[in-house]
Amino acid sequence: MFQHFGDPGKMKDYHYTGPVEHKFSPYAFNGGTVLAVAGEDFAIVASDTRLSEGYSIHSRDSPKCYKLTDTTVLGCSGFHGDCLTLTKIIDARLKMYKHSNNKTMTSGAIAAMLSTILYSRRFFPYYVYNIIGGLDEEGKGAVYSFDPVGSYQRDTYKAGGSASAMLQPLLDNQIGFKNMEGVEHVPLTKDKAVQLVKDVFISAAERDVYTGDALRICVITKEGINEETIPLRKD
Amino acid sequence: MALQDICNFQSVFEDSLTTEYPAVPHGKKIASNYVSGLPFSNNKSLFHFYIPVAEYLDESPIQFGQISTVQNCSADSSEDPFLTSSTLPTCLPFASSQSVPLPFPMAHGTTTLAFMFQGGVLAAADTRSSCSGLVACPASQKILPIHSHLVGLTSGTSADCALWKRILARELRLYQLRHGRRLSTSGAAKLLSHMLHPFKGTELCVAATLCGWDGGEVDDGCDYHGGTETGPGSHGETTKNQMTEQKNFVDSTNAKVSLAKDERFSFSEQCFIRKKMNLSGPSLFYVCSDGTRLRGMLFSVGSGSPYAYSILDQGVHWGLTVDEAKSIAREAVYRATYRDAYSGNCVDMYHITSKGWTRRNREDLKEEYYREKQRRKHEKTERRDVTFSD
Numbered sequence: 001m002f003q004h005f006g007d008p009g010k011m012k013d014y015h016y017t018g019p020v021e022h023k024f025s026p027y028a029f030n031g032g033t034v035l036a037v038a039g040e041d042f043a044i045v046a047s048d049t050r051l052s053e054g055y056s057i058h059s060r061d062s063p064k065c066y067k068l069t070d071t072t073v074l075g076c077s078g079f080h081g082d083c084l085t086l087t088k089i090i091d092a093r094l095k096m097y098k099h100s101n102n103k104t105m106t107s108g109a110i111a112a113m114l115s116t117i118l119y120s121r122r123f124f125p126y127y128v129y130n131i132i133g134g135l136d137e138e139g140k141g142a143v144y145s146f147d148p149v150g151s152y153q154r155d156t157y158k159a160g161g162s163a164s165a166m167l168q169p170l171l172d173n174q175i176g177f178k179n180m181e182g183v184e185h186v187p188l189t190k191d192k193a194v195q196l197v198k199d200v201f202i203s204a205a206e207r208d209v210y211t212g213d214a215l216r217i218c219v220i221t222k223e224g225i226n227e228e229t230i231p232l233r234k235d
Numbered sequence: 236m237a238l239q240d241i242c243n244f245q246s247v248f249e250d251s252l253t254t255e256y257p258a259v260p261h262g263k264k265i266a267s268n269y270v271s272g273l274p275f276s277n278n279k280s281l282f283h284f285y286i287p288v289a290e291y292l293d294e295s296p297i298q299f300g301q302i303s304t305v306q307n308c309s310a311d312s313s314e315d316p317f318l319t320s321s322t323l324p325t326c327l328p329f330a331s332s333q334s335v336p337l338p339f340p341m342a343h344g345t346t347t348l349a350f351m352f353q354g355g356v357l358a359a360a361d362t363r364s365s366c367s368g369l370v371a372c373p374a375s376q377k378i379l380p381i382h383s384h385l386v387g388l389t390s391g392t393s394a395d396c397a398l399w400k401r402i403l404a405r406e407l408r409l410y411q412l413r414h415g416r417r418l419s420t421s422g423a424a425k426l427l428s429h430m431l432h433p434f435k436g437t438e439l440c441v442a443a444t445l446c447g448w449d450g451g452e453v454d455d456g457c458d459y460h461g462g463t464e465t466g467p468g469s470h471g472e473t474t475k476n477q478m479t480e481q482k483n484f485v486d487s488t489n490a491k492v493s494l495a496k497d498e499r500f501s502f503s504e505q506c507f508i509r510k511k512m513n514l515s516g517p518s519l520f521y522v523c524s525d526g527t528r529l530r531g532m533l534f535s536v537g538s539g540s541p542y543a544y545s546i547l548d549q550g551v552h553w554g555l556t557v558d559e560a561k562s563i564a565r566e567a568v569y570r571a572t573y574r575d576a577y578s579g580n581c582v583d584m585y586h587i588t589s590k591g592w593t594r595r596n597r598e599d600l601k602e603e604y605y606r607e608k609q610r611r612k613h614e615k616t617e618r619r620d621v622t623f624s625d
Contacts, residue, residue, distance in 0.1 A: 119398045123437060147366075151394035153375060165369055 027079050027127045028053055031210030032064050033161035034075030035197060036133035037175065038141030042190045043220045045073040045133035046197045047161075048205070048232060050213040051080060060234065063216040064161075067225060068094060072107045072134035073218045074114075077161035078148070079127040086126050089117060107134035111144035111152055118150035125149050129160040134220055141220075159200075163208035167200055194219065198230060205233040344577025346539030346568055347377055347388040348547060349446045349519055351532045354557045355588040356446040356517045358386055359564035361539065361572050362597065363579040364393050373580045374597075382407055383591040385420060385447035390536040391440035391524070399441055403427050420447035421530065424520035428528040441524040442536045448587050450515035517587065539571030539578035546570050557586065561595070569603055 031052040037044045047064035050057060066074045066087045074090065076083040093113060097105050105113070111132050118126055130146040145158035157175045159167035172178040174196060177185050188196075197217060205212040212233045219226045347360040364375035375393060380386050381404045389396030406426060410418045418426070424445050431441060521529045521536065533551055535543040546567035555563070565582055572578045584595040 115394075115398070119394060122395070122439070145372075147371065147394055149392070149394035151392075151397050153372065155372075155374075 026124075028081070029127075029162075030058070030078065030080040030083075031162050032062075032077035033159065033163040033167065033201070033204055033208065033211045034064050034077045034129070034131050035157075035159045035167060035171075035200065036075060036131045036143040036145070037157045037171075037188070037193050037197065038133065038143040038155070039188050039190060039193055040141065041135075041139055041221065042193070043073075043133040043135060043141035043143065044190075044193055044197055044217060045075045045131065045220070046201065046215060046217040047075050047077065048201060048211045048213060049216055049229075050211065052210050057213075060213040063214075065216055065218050067218070068110060068132075069104050069134075070224060071220060071222075072105075072110055072132060073220060073225065074110075075131045075133070075160070076128045078129050082126040082128045086117070086128055086130075090114065093117070107132060107136055107142050107144070108154075110134075111146075111154075114144075114146060115150040115152050118146065118148065122149055129164070131158050131160045133218075135222065139222055162210040163204040166207060167204055170200055170203070190219065190221070194228075201232060344575075345377060345390045345537035346535070346543055346571035346575060346578040347390050347444060347537050348533075348535035348540070348543045348564060348567055349388055349444050350534070350547060350551050350560075350564075351517045351519050352551065352555045352560050353553055354555070354560060355448065355586060356386075356519055357560045357564050358388050358444070358446045358585045358587070359568050360388055360583050361568055361578040361600075362581040362583060363572075363577065365577045370579075376583065378583050378585050380585070380592055381423070381445075382411075382417065384417065384449075384587065385423060385445060386585050386587055386592050388444040388446070388536070390442040390444075395439050395441045395524070396443065399427065399431065400443070402430065406430075417449070419449040420445050420518040420520055421449075423447070424522050424528050424530075427522045428526065431522070431524045432526060434524065435526055439524050441522075443522050444534050444536055445520045445522065446517075446585075446587050447519075448517050448589055448591075450589055535567070537571075537578065539568075539575035542571040542574045543567040561586070565598070569600055572600055573604075 031050060032048055034045070034047040036046070045065050049059075049061050049063045051059040051062035062080070064075050064077050064083070066076070068074050068090060074087065076086060090110070090113075094105055094110070097109075114130060114132065118128075118130075125148045127148055129148065132142075132144040132146075134142055136142040143155045143158055144152050145155050145160060146152040157171045159171060173180065175188060175193075177183050194217060198215065201211070201215045212235070213231075215230045215232050217228045217230070219228070344365040345361060345363070347358070349356060349358040358378055360377040362374050362377065363370055364372040364377075377389050377393075377396075378386055379389060379397070379400045381400065385407070387400050387403070389400065403423065403426065407418050407423055410422075427443065427445070431439065519531055519534060521527065521531060521534045533547055535547060547563065550563045550566075551560075561584060564584060568578075568582045572580070579600070581597045581599045583597050585592050586595070
């Protein structure tokens with residue numbers, strides 16, 4: 001593969017440009033899209049399950065949502081190797097926290113911790129786009145979105161990964177009511193949110209080659225985490 | 236993070252890390268040793284930075300822009316996590332070339348501004364955080380309060396700014412606990428500048444403007460008399476060896492001292508007065524990751540700063556009222572967002588006085604664009620009516 005990783009997810013044109021020096025790059029782009037939406041008393045984290053590299057699909061069943069605690073789910077897309085390592089490190093840190101503080105980490109605390117973990121690798125970053133979805137201490141939905149080096153903030157909705165540029169404007173419009181005049185801002189119900197997420201991923205699978213196969217939705221409420229898998233386009 | 240120091244958390248974690256990342260202790264240790272002469276020397280957990288070393292790959296280290304001393308050090312004693320290598324210079328990945336080519340862009344691009352006036356310090360910023368063409372976040376927060384009387388504006392990579400702000404806030408809090416008083420803005424700026432110094436030459440990009448009110452615990456807002464001409468005619472004592480960007484003051488009348496710029500005189504006079512007053516009152520500092528640390532009366536940082544400067548230079552003077560100052564700041568950010576593609580969305584404004592900072596509600600500039608459009612249309616019709624009547 002002659003991929004140039006300055007442009008993740010895009011194929012390079014095959015034409016002669018002169019002698020090219022090939023370097024080993026420690027990064028690879030494995031595709032995938034993650035989405036998280038926060039509601040009044042619920043949060044949804046959804047991801048597709050395709051794992052690809054270049055023109056090949058490695059797996060059709062590799063979901064990108066990782067359950068961290070009973071109230072928090074992490075979605076990470078980007079380079080799969082870094083995703084795995086990062087989730088292992090987070091799990092270990094969660095356990096350490098639990099053992100030394102005798103309580104589970106809250107979503108906000110996990111977000112802050114993840115930010116420092118990512119920043120500790122400022123000069124050789126984890127190539128992962130993270131989104132944390134969960135319930136905060138008051139039981140309200142919370143979404144924290146990160147960039148690969150650890151900058152984060154709390155949002156109501158966020159899309160990350162290869163199709164993020166396509167999905168984010170749609171979410172801005174449907175959930176944030178942006179760029180619409182004279183519309184009543186109705187709060188999002190759980191069922192409507194789940195339906196919206198499904199629709200949004202179906203659209204993403206149409207136009208993004210790295211998104212497809214199946215959709216895994218995790219709905220987090222105070223009762224627990226409910227997982228659902230829906231098939232998407234496989235081509 | 237402070238809790239970590241107390242319960243020696245980092246040392247526990249470090250042991251588990253050494254097996255995975257042999258290079259961590261060295262790079263990190265060196266960084267913290269370098270700054271160990273400074274007040275926060277006791278904590279080891281400044282930051283663990285993993286510096287990629289090419290041992291695990293069969294590549295020449297030059298390819299990754301690594302300095303060979305890092306490798307020698309890790310080859311010698313890869314098992315000791317607490318190596319205090321006093322013989323080694325501060326070695327961290329440097330130089331202009333990226334050590335490992337990043338496959339993604341970082342968030343950059345902004346307009347932030349801050350200026351001092353008789354009513355304190357006013358700081359304003361836009362809220363767009365862009366990532367080479369994509370708006371990563373339309374509602375990011377670029378003005379971060381550090382403590383009750385200090386606010387920092389961030390420009391550059393948002394991750395760097397957020398984390399270094401956090402570290403600075405921690406260190407200031409520790410200082411306050413240890414010494415019983417708040418560190419002045421000048422001291423905080425110096426601290427930040429020293430903390431960033433080991434990373435000079437790396438791709439860390441932080442351009443922070445610290446706006447604060449120094450004054451100890453007493454509410455002495457009335458002590459500060461800025462802009463008065465009571466200072467002596469010439470005083471070589473104010474050794475400002477830094478160039479300061481300066482706003483012309485309508486009030487200043489002394490123009491006898493031959494300096495390169497007129498403004499510098501009135502400013503240095505202010506400094507003298509301020510020194511007499513025990514350095515209390517508003518202050519404004521600009522700190523950059525390349526090592527710059529400047530005190531000034533007006534700063535604007537970011538890709539939209541040229542546009543903001545033009546509005547500010549025209550309108551800012553010492554005697555502004557708070558409302559006038561707010562409207563100028565808002566106008567400056569608005570004009571910058573109008574012209575600069577990487578700035579936009581909303582305006583955040585913070586006002587710092589002797590009582591602390593107050594925040595104005597975030598205002599969406601979209602409304603302003605529409606109002607402006609209406610105004611233009613109105614003017615055009617007016618003009619047309621006038622020409623017709625001639």
